[in-house]
Amino acid sequence: MATGTLHIDLNALVENWRALDRQSATATGAVVKADGYGLGAGRVARALADAGVRTFFVAVAEEAAAIRASLGPDPVIYVFSGHMEGDAQALSDLGAVPLLNSPEQVARHRTHLPDHPFGLQIDTGMNRLGIEAYDWSPEMSQDAALVMSHLACADEPGHQGNQDQLRAFLDMTAGILAPRSLAATGGILLGPEYHFDMTRPGIGLYGGLPFSGAKQVARLDLPVVQTRRVKAGEAVGYGHAFIAESDRVIATVSAGYADGLIRAMSGKASLFAGDTPCPLAGRVSMDLLTVDVTHLDEVPEHLSILGPHQSVDQLANAASTIGYEILTSLGQRYKRSYS
Known part of the structure; x- marks a missing residue:
């Protein structure tokens, strides 16, 4: 999916x-x-x-x-x-x-x-x-x-x-x-x-501030569509905003600003493979993110952008906005799972 x-x-x-x-x-x-x-x-x-x-x-x-x-x-x-x-x-x-x-x-x-x-x-x-x-x-x-x-x-x-x-x-x-x-x-x-x-x-x-004691309500897992090896000096994404300083492994993930992951988090936010942060590489596009996963032993099927290691407010900070905007912008393309 x-x-x-x-x-x-x-x-x-x-x-x-x-x-x-x-x-x-x-x-x-x-x-x-x-x-x-x-x-x-x-x-x-x-x-x-x-x-x-x-x-x-x-x-x-x-x-x-x-x-x-x-x-x-x-x-x-x-x-x-x-x-x-x-x-x-x-x-x-x-x-x-x-x-x-x-x-x-x-x-x-x-x-x-x-x-x-x-x-x-x-x-x-x-x-x-x-x-x-x-x-x-x-x-x-x-x-x-x-x-x-x-x-x-x-x-x-x-x-x-x-x-x-x-x-x-x-x-x-x-x-x-x-x-x-x-x-x-x-x-x-x-x-x-x-x-x-x-x-x-x-x-x-x-789960948002100013209630610092809130339990986290939303977790967002995004599928990895493709991985590729990028050589030192090669560029990733629109505007060539990310230039690899060394050989890297880049995962392309299915989500973008059409899904509420706003462009302002380009090059600033991270996704997570379990406990391990993986930084965005280049610009957020409409439907896709590119993520540096070079340091992973194995690339998982999904990376998490909201979860136990990153709240809506922490993600918002990376985009210089507030958790309200992140939460209420989450798009309709996601499968929703309630528990």
Whole structure:
């Protein structure tokens, strides 16, 4: 088979949720947007629901479909983008709860779905989504299922922005009766004062920072298509970006930037043969990687680019990006294996 295998450890995923739930001073939901951070929203949600999760968060209304198909009508599904134009039918059919982000969305929801539940997202300093302080009044929260905001700097515990946003959230929600939520993964780790009535871990469930204690959820094994001997002075790949300084053995591996292994990791990342690192040689191309395996006694059928020796964040560091991008970019050509 010429496609890689993405192994997804649902038991590790559940253990990560349980660990964050233990650190939460209150109820703990789960963020399953972007197709469960690229790992399959239906399967991820099913495993989390079996572990006790009853509240899920997605980015857009359409993403709720996979959760409903997997779990049925009972779980609560919140939609971060709120009630967009044309969303009314999907929100109604899927029983999804929009987190309204502006006075315009509040008006739209009241007009098109007056009896449908809603939540509210308020802006406490990130300036991305949410009702601004000058548009906000606590009376807007009457009948709201949840009032939330999002921290911009939670992965930097000492950042002043965290305290500033906490104060803004407390000021804006003072005296309201609706449940409140401020903390995602990083916010959970900041401590109980950020937890309020519900936390909503995302990246930490999937093995990513800032949850340094997370178990690894994704392993990616890539098949070796061909090996060749390259003489000193010969070039490998596009642009002749790799020139062999001595005789080398190069393995060509089936995966590339079309599979989420971004071009920025060219010449920087490594794959692994068991415990042994094997550096990329030359540029990442659309469908193929070239890897220096000269030091191996025997070239295996597969090399691993995610696994026990390289997390999504370590791979991301090689590409000067973040684990979120690596994880959510993993393409659809991989065979997916769940355990």
